[in-house]
Amino acid sequence: MAGEIPDLEAEVRTGTGKGAARQARRDGKTPGIVFGGDKEPLPINLDFNTLLTRLRAGRFKSTLFNLKVEGHEDVRVICRDVQRHVVKDLPTHVDLMRLKRTTKVNLFIHVEVEGEEVSPGLKKGGVLTLIRPEVELVVTAADIPQSITIDVSEMQIGDNLTISSVKLPEGAKPTIDRDFVIAQISAPSGLASQSDDEEEEDTAADEVPTTEMGPPDGE
Incomplete structure (x- = not known):
C-alpha cells in the first residue's frame, strides 16, 4: 500500500x-x-x-x-x-x-529503500533487486503504516536482506512465519559472466586427464 x-x-x-x-x-x-x-x-x-x-x-x-x-x-x-x-x-x-481502531487486518505495506548512495555493494557496481516491493503484515487499524523502510547502507555484493533485519511498526508482524528475503545485491551482469567463464575454465582444467606412462619396452 x-x-x-x-x-x-x-x-x-x-x-x-x-x-x-x-x-x-x-x-x-x-x-x-x-x-x-x-x-x-x-x-x-x-x-x-x-x-x-x-x-x-x-x-x-x-x-x-x-x-x-x-x-x-x-x-x-x-x-x-x-x-x-x-x-x-x-x-x-x-x-x-x-474498521475499529483495535481491528487487526492483513495489508500489503509498501517497502522504501534507504542507504543506496553509501552501499559498498552498489558502489562496486552491484545491482539492487527488490524481491518484495510490498510485504504483507498483520497491523492494527489505528496504526497502519504507509510504508516500511529497509537500510542497504552496509550491504555488499551477494548480500541478502531479510524481514528479520527490518524494524517493523509496533504491533505489526509478517503474515509469513519464516525469515524471507526482501532485497538483495547481486553482481553486475558483466562481472557475473566473467566469474562463470573463470569457473568453467577451472572446471575444464580439473577435468584434463593425466597420461600414465606405460612400462618400458621389453619389460
Missing part, C-alpha cells in the same frame, strides 16, 4: 432484497453492504466497471480503502467477501467491513 489510502466511492442503495439488487446490476452497479463499527449496516451500490478494474488489479481483499458515500462520513473499510456469478465469474455482491 503505497502513499495515501485509495478512495472507494459508492452510493446508498435504496430498497432492499433481490429486486433492488437486480435493478442495481441492470444499472451498471454492483450491490454491497457495509457493516461493523458499532453502526447499522449500510446497503450501497458500487460502479461495476470500477470494481471490476480493482478486482483484476489484485489484492482487493487485503487493501484498505477510504469509503466515500454521499451524506455519510468517510470511513476506512476492508473487503470481507466478493460474491461472483457462478458461470461468468463477475462480481455480484460485495461485503465491506468498517
Whole structure:
C-alpha cells in the first residue's frame, strides 16, 4: 500500500432484497453492504466497471480503502467477501467491513529503500533487486503504516536482506512465519559472466586427464 489510502466511492442503495439488487446490476452497479463499527449496516451500490478494474488489479481483499458515500462520513473499510456469478465469474455482491481502531487486518505495506548512495555493494557496481516491493503484515487499524523502510547502507555484493533485519511498526508482524528475503545485491551482469567463464575454465582444467606412462619396452 503505497502513499495515501485509495478512495472507494459508492452510493446508498435504496430498497432492499433481490429486486433492488437486480435493478442495481441492470444499472451498471454492483450491490454491497457495509457493516461493523458499532453502526447499522449500510446497503450501497458500487460502479461495476470500477470494481471490476480493482478486482483484476489484485489484492482487493487485503487493501484498505477510504469509503466515500454521499451524506455519510468517510470511513476506512476492508473487503470481507466478493460474491461472483457462478458461470461468468463477475462480481455480484460485495461485503465491506468498517474498521475499529483495535481491528487487526492483513495489508500489503509498501517497502522504501534507504542507504543506496553509501552501499559498498552498489558502489562496486552491484545491482539492487527488490524481491518484495510490498510485504504483507498483520497491523492494527489505528496504526497502519504507509510504508516500511529497509537500510542497504552496509550491504555488499551477494548480500541478502531479510524481514528479520527490518524494524517493523509496533504491533505489526509478517503474515509469513519464516525469515524471507526482501532485497538483495547481486553482481553486475558483466562481472557475473566473467566469474562463470573463470569457473568453467577451472572446471575444464580439473577435468584434463593425466597420461600414465606405460612400462618400458621389453619389460
